[in-house]
Amino acid sequence: MSSPLAPPTPGPRSARRLLSPGLLFALPFLVLFAVFMLWPLGQGLWMSLTDTSLSAHSPDFIGLDNFSEAVRDAEMWRALGHTLWFTALSTVPLVAVALGMALLVHTGLPGQWVWRLAFFAPYLLPVGVVGLLWIWLYQPDLGLYNHLLDGLGLGQVAWLSDPSVAMSAIALTTLWWTVGFNFLLYLAALQSVPDHLYEAAAIDGAGAWRRLWSITLPQLSRITAVITVLQILASLKVFDQVYLLTKGGPDNSTRPVVEYVYDVGFTGYRLGYASAISYIFFALVVLASAAQYAALRRREK
Amino acid sequence: MTATPPPVPRPGPTRRRALTTALAAGAAVLGAGALSGCGAAQAADGSTVRLWDLFSGADGGLLNDMVRAAGPDMPGTGIERTVLEWGTPYYTKLAMASAGGRGPDVAISHMSRLAGYAPTGLLDPWDLDLLAEYGVTPDDFADAVWSRTRFEGRTYALPLDTHPFIVFYHPEPAARAGLLTKDGTLDTEAFGSPDAFLAAGRELAAASGKQGIAFGYVTDSAQGWRLFYGLYRQTGGVFRLPAGGPAEVDVDRMAEVIAFMAKLVDGRVNPRRLDYPAAIAAFANRQTAMILSGEWELGTFRAADPKVGAAPFPTVFGTPAVYADSHSFVLPRRPHPDAGHRRRTHRAVAALLKAGQIWAGAGHIPAYRPVTETAAYAKLRPQADYARAQSHVVLDPAVWFAGAGSDFQNAMCQVLQQALLGGLAPDRAARAMVRRLDTFLSKPSPA
Numbered sequence: 001m002s003s004p005l006a007p008p009t010p011g012p013r014s015a016r017r018l019l020s021p022g023l024l025f026a027l028p029f030l031v032l033f034a035v036f037m038l039w040p041l042g043q044g045l046w047m048s049l050t051d052t053s054l055s056a057h058s059p060d061f062i063g064l065d066n067f068s069e070a071v072r073d074a075e076m077w078r079a080l081g082h083t084l085w086f087t088a089l090s091t092v093p094l095v096a097v098a099l100g101m102a103l104l105v106h107t108g109l110p111g112q113w114v115w116r117l118a119f120f121a122p123y124l125l126p127v128g129v130v131g132l133l134w135i136w137l138y139q140p141d142l143g144l145y146n147h148l149l150d151g152l153g154l155g156q157v158a159w160l161s162d163p164s165v166a167m168s169a170i171a172l173t174t175l176w177w178t179v180g181f182n183f184l185l186y187l188a189a190l191q192s193v194p195d196h197l198y199e200a201a202a203i204d205g206a207g208a209w210r211r212l213w214s215i216t217l218p219q220l221s222r223i224t225a226v227i228t229v230l231q232i233l234a235s236l237k238v239f240d241q242v243y244l245l246t247k248g249g250p251d252n253s254t255r256p257v258v259e260y261v262y263d264v265g266f267t268g269y270r271l272g273y274a275s276a277i278s279y280i281f282f283a284l285v286v287l288a289s290a291a292q293y294a295a296l297r298r299r300e301k
Numbered sequence: 302m303t304a305t306p307p308p309v310p311r312p313g314p315t316r317r318r319a320l321t322t323a324l325a326a327g328a329a330v331l332g333a334g335a336l337s338g339c340g341a342a343q344a345a346d347g348s349t350v351r352l353w354d355l356f357s358g359a360d361g362g363l364l365n366d367m368v369r370a371a372g373p374d375m376p377g378t379g380i381e382r383t384v385l386e387w388g389t390p391y392y393t394k395l396a397m398a399s400a401g402g403r404g405p406d407v408a409i410s411h412m413s414r415l416a417g418y419a420p421t422g423l424l425d426p427w428d429l430d431l432l433a434e435y436g437v438t439p440d441d442f443a444d445a446v447w448s449r450t451r452f453e454g455r456t457y458a459l460p461l462d463t464h465p466f467i468v469f470y471h472p473e474p475a476a477r478a479g480l481l482t483k484d485g486t487l488d489t490e491a492f493g494s495p496d497a498f499l500a501a502g503r504e505l506a507a508a509s510g511k512q513g514i515a516f517g518y519v520t521d522s523a524q525g526w527r528l529f530y531g532l533y534r535q536t537g538g539v540f541r542l543p544a545g546g547p548a549e550v551d552v553d554r555m556a557e558v559i560a561f562m563a564k565l566v567d568g569r570v571n572p573r574r575l576d577y578p579a580a581i582a583a584f585a586n587r588q589t590a591m592i593l594s595g596e597w598e599l600g601t602f603r604a605a606d607p608k609v610g611a612a613p614f615p616t617v618f619g620t621p622a623v624y625a626d627s628h629s630f631v632l633p634r635r636p637h638p639d640a641g642h643r644r645r646t647h648r649a650v651a652a653l654l655k656a657g658q659i660w661a662g663a664g665h666i667p668a669y670r671p672v673t674e675t676a677a678y679a680k681l682r683p684q685a686d687y688a689r690a691q692s693h694v695v696l697d698p699a700v701w702f703a704g705a706g707s708d709f710q711n712a713m714c715q716v717l718q719q720a721l722l723g724g725l726a727p728d729r730a731a732r733a734m735v736r737r738l739d740t741f742l743s744k745p746s747p748a
Contacts, residue, residue, distance in 0.1 A: 053747030054396045056422030056634050075740075161520050161576075249520060251715040266393045267708050269417070269747045 048275035059272065066276035076277055078252070079260035080284070082167070086242075086256060087235040089171040094231050095224065097175060098182030103216070105183075106190040116187070123180035131244030134173045135160075138245075160246050163253035170242055170254055177241070178234070182227050189223040190216070225299075229292055236285055257281050347642065349379045350649045353395065354409040355387040359600045363663050367656040374435075374652035378645050389706045395633065399423040404633025406646045412449050412458055412627035413697035413704035419452040420701070420748035425632040426455035431644060435651035441670050443691050446627050449699065458629035459650055460668035462660055465625035465690040466527045467596050470610045471509070474590035478508035485610075486686050492615035495561045499570070502591075506570045509590035514571045516593045517580025518718060524577060525562075525717035526710045528593060531614055531624030532558045534695045542700045546742030548735055555731035559720050561617070566721050574722055596687060599664030611683035613690035625694035626705050627668060666691050701746045712737045 048066055052059040070076050105115045122130070137144045138159035146156045159169040197215050206214065239258040242248060248255030248263070255263070257277070265274030356364050361384055368380045383405065385391050392414060398404035400423060410418065418424050429439065439447055442460055450458040468487070475481050480501055482488045492498045506513035518524040533540065536558065538551035566573050572583060584592035585605035592602075593614070602609045614623045630650045632643075657667030661681055666688050667673055679685050697703040703710070713734055720730035 051745065053421070054393075054400050054423075055747050056400055056402075057748070247522075249711075249715065251719060252712075263708055267389045267706075268702070268744075269396060269421075270744070 044275045045279060047272050048279050050272045051270075052272035052275075054266075054269035054271060062272075066273045067280065069273065070276050070280055073277075075252075076257065076260060076280075079255050079257040080281070082254060083236060083238065083256040083258070083281075086167060086171060086238050086254075087232055089167060090174050090235045090238075091228065091231045093171070093175050094179055094182055094235075095228055098179050098186050098227070099220070099224070101179070101183045102186030102190055103212070106187060116184075119183045120180035122177050125177065127177075127240040127244065130173065130177045131241055134169075134176075135245060138169060161250050163250050166246055166250060166254045170245055173241055173245065174235075174238070182231065185223060185227055186220065189220055193219045225296055229289075229296075232292070233285070233289070236288075348377055348645070349381050350407060350642075350646050351381045351383065351405040352407050352409070353383050353385060353398075353405040355385055355391050356409070357384055357386070360597070360663050363659055367653055367659045370656040370659055371649070371652035374655060375645075375649050378649055380649055380653075387706070389708075392706055396423055399633040402634055402636045404635075406632075406642065407630050407650060408633055409461070409628050410458065410631045411705035412446065412460060412629045414707070415449065415452070415458050415629075415631075415704075416699040417701040417704060417707075417747070418631070419457040420746070422748075423634050424457050425634055425638065426457050427459055427632060428643070428647060429456060431647045432459070432651055435648050437651045437654055437669070441654075442668050443670065443694075445692060445694050446668055446696075449627075449696055450629065458627075458631050459654065460627045460629045461654065461657070462665035462668050463625050463627050463691050463694055464595060464597055464665050465613065465623045465687065465694055466531055466593070467614050467623070467687050467690060468591055468593055468612055469584065469598070469602050470505075470591040470612070471584075471587060471606055472608050472610050474505060474508035474587075475610065478504035478590070480504065481610075487610060487612035487615075489612055489615040492617065495564075495617055498561075498615065498617050499564055502565070502570050505590040509587065511587070512570065512572055512583075512589045514565065514591045514593065515575060515580040515583045515589040516566055516571070517575040517577040517583075518566075518714070519574050519576040519579075519722065520718070521577045522711040522714055523705070525714040525721070527595070527624045528562060529558055529713070529717055530697070531622055531695065532561065532617060534622035534624075535616055535618035535620050537618075537620045540698060542698050542738065542742055544742070544746065546739045548738040548742060550735060550738070552728070552731045552735060555734065556727040558618070559717065559727040559730050562717070563721050563727065596664040596666070596684075599684070609683065611687050613687045621693045622695045623690040623693060625690070626696055628665070629668075700742075701748065702741045702744070709741055712741075 047059075049061060049063060050059040051062050051066075101115075101119050105112055105119070109115055125133075136142075138146075140146060140156065140158060140161075143159070145159065149156060157165060160166050193216060197219070198211055201211050201215055237258060238256050239262070242254050242256055243259055243262075246254050248259050258281075261274045261278045261281070264277065265271050268274075354361075354364065361382075364382065368382070371380075385394060392410075395404065395408055395410065396418070399418075415424075432438070437459070439456075442450075443463070446460045446463055450456050450460065470480075470487060472481065472485065475487065476485075478501070480488050480491050491501050502513035504513075516524070516528065518528070530540075533555060536551070536554040538554035539549055540551075541549040543549070565571060566575075568574075572580075572589065575583060580592060580594070581598060581601060583589050584594075585602060587606075596611065599609075599611065616622070630653075632646070654667075654669040655672070657669045657672035658675070658677060660667050661672070661678060661684050664684060666684070667678075672678060673688055673691075678688070697705070697707075697710070702708070716725070716730050716733045716737065719725040719733075720727060725733070
């Protein structure tokens with residue numbers, strides 16, 4: 001704010017260097033980031049070292065007791081297993097189906113914009129709508145799917161109440177809901193594959209399959225890696241659609257670790273223990289991300 | 302810098318100004334919202350007693366009628382209801398508000414949840430002297446319920462009602478099956494043993510022409526446990542849950558009860574895989590002649606069959622016991638309660654209890670006995686027929702993790718469902734339940 005004619009004083013200048021324009025622009029975000037991310041992170045870490053519960057008593061510091069209890073907690077490992085199972089069950093089709101749909105649309109189905117819209121539209125729905133919709137689709141007697149199966153004479157499936165089917169049903173819902181985003185990423189990547197590669201291949205007499213295998217797929221490998229990473233991280237934090245469709249049932253067979261944290265903390269009132277579990281999960285996710293990153297780096301080289 | 306300044310433009314809608322205005326308006330809206338939120342949470346009006354409850358639908362309408370009827374008993378005091386959705390989140394909200402000392406003046410809680418609330422300091426005790434001034438004393442409540450309101454010598458809950466798990470029946474098929482007594486009530490003796498109960502089910506099925514007894518439990522987080530625990534307590538078996546564990550229970554008797562439940566939902570005489578709404582529909586549409594259900598469904602059933610009958614759950618295993626819970630009034634913790642406002646709250650609750658006759662319309666048994674002892678109540682059918690269930694009700698075990706809407710009930714229901722639906726052997730199911738009990742007991746209490 002100093003006048004341009006005033007001799008520069010050392011004070012403001014060093015302050016200005018400290019508050020470079022970039023930092024100034026980032027400041028509002030940094031403040032929010034600190035208040036809503038860093039502080040809760042620290043607070044949560046502290047809570048995980050105490051026996052904080054939803055009560056009027058003040059919590060005590062108990063060291064690593066929560067963590068040692070969590071490591072021996074079979075339910076936690078089971079819930080972690082469900083999260084990993086869901087991640088595997090959802091990531092593969094979410095990448096593969098998105099690629100398939102993008103290829104179909106890109107290679108010239110008539111009425112491209114209809115397909116783009118139809119494939120992407122479910123992604124715009126809030127999870128509450130998706131949950132309610134699919135609860136109706138999965139209804140034992142009146143639901144669309146069982147109605148169709150009955151019509152084909154295949155018998156009914158207890159979509160959400162059979163422990164061996166429920167997780168797949170949730171993965172199917174997730175596929176329908178979020179595949180549009182990956183589809184869009186693939187579509188964008190497909191449009192940036194240079195045409196001259198195809199022309200050259202055509203001159204060399206390559207057929208459609210040959211072009212797909214030797215040009216399209218290799219050209220898409222980078223975006224595939226990105227989509228896979230994003231998808232794995234998104235699947236690991238699954239909670240909302242499970243909570244809405246099955247509340248983790250039947251027999252907790254679909255309860256992901258995030259819902260276990262919610263159950264322990266908000267219905268069991270043991271906030272300290274819930275924090276400890278979420279930090280264990282956090283550590284595992286960080287490890288997984290680091291491993292992915294390292295693998296990607298190696299491939300880039 | 303000597304040039305004359307350019308003429309100041311007339312204030313018009315520049316982009317910056319528009320943005321500033323929009324921001325200011327947004328801030329004003331946000332601020333107003335936050336303020337009104339505070340107002341709602343802090344009782345702007347001193348004469349208003351704020352009540353949190355979980356009664357929607359017909360129950361909610363009746364509670365509004367009660368508030369109106371109680372008006373003359375509490376001049377100058379208004380009751381402002383906040384209706385929250387029933388279920389686990391209700392208790393989370395109540396606990397969070399109480400922990401912060403910013404809860405409502407009074408709230409409805411299930412009595413079975415008290416063990417998780419009173420010891421953790423989330424509730425303030427009721428002042429019995431103050432209540433006596435307004436005509437409510439401990440003698441006015443059934444012992445079976447009143448004994449559960451106490452913790453360390455103080456009273457933390459005032460029961461509004463008892464809501465037992467009972468049987469409803471359609472009178473015509475029940476009469477054809479010869480299961481009614483001369484005065485037209487259910488002959489509960491005919492259900493007096495596991496075999497008799499199953500035989501009565503067959504007769505009901507024959508009389509209804511379809512199926513006998515409906516019980517909805519599939520994917521439900523309470524029904525299986527309600528039926529199981531009531532029946533188990535009828536066997537007289539111990540069910541002690543010492544802190545830290547292990548649970549002291551009679552596994553053989555548990556298995557016996559589970560075996561009986563599995564036979565009950567055999568899929569031939571009685572429907573096998575009903576969830577809660579399907580069971581309600583099956584009974585209301587007369588697919589079955591009887592249903593095992595909570596009395597709170599009375600309104601639904603009466604709409605389908607004005608003559609619907611009801612009876613306390615029959616004593617199948619020897620000792621009379623009926624599973625129940627109780628809606629009760631609790632005082633969420635306040636670090637610095639205002640004495641005058643507390644007095645007003647006591648008076649309002651006393652007035653509501655005395656208006657309990659209206660509450661009986663929902664099917665619930667009013668806990669305040671001067672109401673159930675009136676001639677007007679004795680005329681209520683079928684409510685009066687099952688009111689005697691109140692004398693031998695059993696509530697959930699008094700441990701912090703049990704009670705209505707708890708993870709514990711859900712865990713027990715999941716094992717029971719496997720036994721009833723998935724072919725898990727009764728003795729293995731009983732042992733699985735004990736294992737889960739021990740897990741719950743091994744966790745430190747939040748108190």
